[in-house]
Amino acid sequence: MDWLQLHIDTTHAGLEPVETMLSALGIDGVVIDDETEFQDFLENNHQYWDYVDEDLTAQMAGKSRITFYLEAGEEGFAKMGEVRLALEQLKTQRDDCGSLLLTLENLKDADWENNWKQYYKPMEIGEHLVVVPQWLQEDPKVQKLLAEGRVPLILDPGLTFGTGSHATTRLCLTALDQRIHGGERVLDLGCGSGILSIAALRLGAKEAFACDIDDKCQDVAYENAALNGIGADTYTVQVGDILTNEALQAAIGGGYDIVLANIVADVIIALAPAVRPLLAEHGVFLCSGIIDDRAEEVAEKLRAAGLEILETHSAEGWFSYLCR
Incomplete structure (x- = not known):
């Protein structure tokens, strides 16, 4: 055996x-x-x-x-x-x-x-997206979805980073599918594989800035971006902690139409007071990765930071908030 x-x-x-x-x-x-x-x-x-x-x-x-x-x-x-x-x-x-x-x-x-x-399959997200493992691009089912107008988000699922299969990621992708209309500036905090910011660009965002404290994420995100025909002219990935790294803060700047944070409750709570200066006048903050027994606590901290919760969504015991 x-x-x-x-x-x-x-x-x-x-x-x-x-x-x-x-x-x-x-x-x-x-x-x-x-x-x-x-x-x-x-x-x-x-x-x-x-x-x-x-x-x-x-x-x-x-x-x-x-x-x-x-x-x-x-x-x-x-x-x-x-x-x-x-x-x-x-x-x-x-x-x-x-x-x-x-x-x-x-x-x-x-x-x-x-x-x-074989355990990774194409996933239809919302009305427009389909997440496609790299080796299934020519699959007849995938080709049919593309012919019907689906926008492909091509990924090479790694061993440690997000692939869209987790409920928190799907919540964010669904929100992006609804919110991206073309020309937006997007900031992805705690980007991991880059799946969210890359999805935003595939859906029509103008540019995206992504960051993560794990330096491995930078290479993975750029590799996934390349699979989707996205280059450094519209996509930037840097390593660092936005709460403490002044050089990173300067590089990020502000004026984003959508700020994303699919992380964990404690990090979202820490980020909440820093979000508003990052947003454009009518920008929104989309956060997820919040386990159900901490959802109300996070909501209270978001409100205390001056953010208005516009939408609340949940799936499989996880919550996401869309704020302004």
Whole structure:
């Protein structure tokens, strides 16, 4: 029997939520490697050695990883697809879990690179959009949707960033589908894969500025933009924290017709007082990633920051607000 050996890279704080997420999917036999425990072990057991191999120390540096195994068959690949989507959801819920990068090793007699792709399908969003995995561009169903006038948003689903499958992303895409009429300036805060700002451009926005604190997002967003024929003349992606990085604040400026933040409740609350100066006179702030038990709290903070909530939408226990 062949096996899939999978690793999830996270942080010390992320070990428990990742393990809980896997357990909820029926995956309980896991191996945990954690630098914090390794360093504690070294610190509390000096009596057993006077030298630690440098290669071992380097190997454990910054490492918090969960390893698990699945059978290399149809059920195993289906379960791997579930894990990928659950990691995407976890990334929207918490900001202390690190990259949540999923990698695979030691697979024999199967092309895992292509097998996992079957779990990503085209998604129709609102009246105009269709999210299309890169390898399905020529699919007859996709071609039919394009012939009917759908606007394609082409993505290469990565292991760690948004692909449109999560409810919070769909809420934002649906709102953009309704709000973009052509010529808008868009700001995407916490852009991840760039899916929202790229969608805005595909729908007719004039230009978009995107940023994220994770430097990996910059490359991913630009790659997804290129798949959609979008270049640096209309799309800018920078790395940094808008609340503390003055150079980023200066680069962003203001006067945006739509400001997007599909992040988590705590970050949206922190952003709320800074939103109004970013908006054009009739601009709107679209925020999502808000779990249901914190929806009212976020709404109160938005109002306290001087924002009027124009629309409230929810799906699968997640909320989005459209504000002015």
